[in-house]
Amino acid sequence: MRNLFIFFFILILTGCKEETLPKPKAYLSLVYPKKTYEKLTIQRPYTFHILKNTNVIDETNNWLKIKYPSLKASIDITYRPVKNNLKELLTEAEKLVFKHAVKAEQIIPKDFVNPEKRVFGSLYEITGNAASHIQFHVTDSSKNFIKGSLYFYAKPNYDSILPAVNYIKEDILHLVETLEWKK
Secondary structure, eight states, X not given: OHHHHHHHHHHHHHHOOOOOOOOOOXXXXXXXXXXXXXXXXXXXXXXXXXXXXXXXXXXXXXOEEEEEXXXXXXXXXXXXXXXXXXXXXXXXXXXXHHGGGGTEEEEEEEEEEETTTTEEEEEEEEEESOSEEEEEEEEOSSSEEEEEEEXXXXXXXXXXXXXXXXXXXXXXXXXXXXXXXXX
């Protein structure tokens, strides 16, 4: 009996020869082109600078779609004239942001104020697996209102698309900083 116990003990100790090693860390190899901007050439009641390697789709009602084909993403721009309805437009824009609260881990607001250019607005960064990761709105508070949303044409996986979100976020910030209303 004792010999049988020793045999099983030795078998258990020597039976598993496979060594377990931790998996090496893997990093995505994402290379983004150097950024160069150009002024929007489509006639609108507004103008701003966009990234050169994007495709701008002209839509009705002074709306735009700025496509990032290599990232499978777009910034959808909607324009609405202000006609004593600014409060309604702001409420509608915020409702669209907070629709993503169900899937969002966090919604981080950032305000913009540029009195010289009459550009006032907010940007909302939405973390987590929401459908849109950045939404923004800007207005001159008397005649013009723009709302923008960043969308990816893929199932949301925030950790995977975070570098692309940050890349496009820079372009959105540049868009807002260069925004001018036409007279």
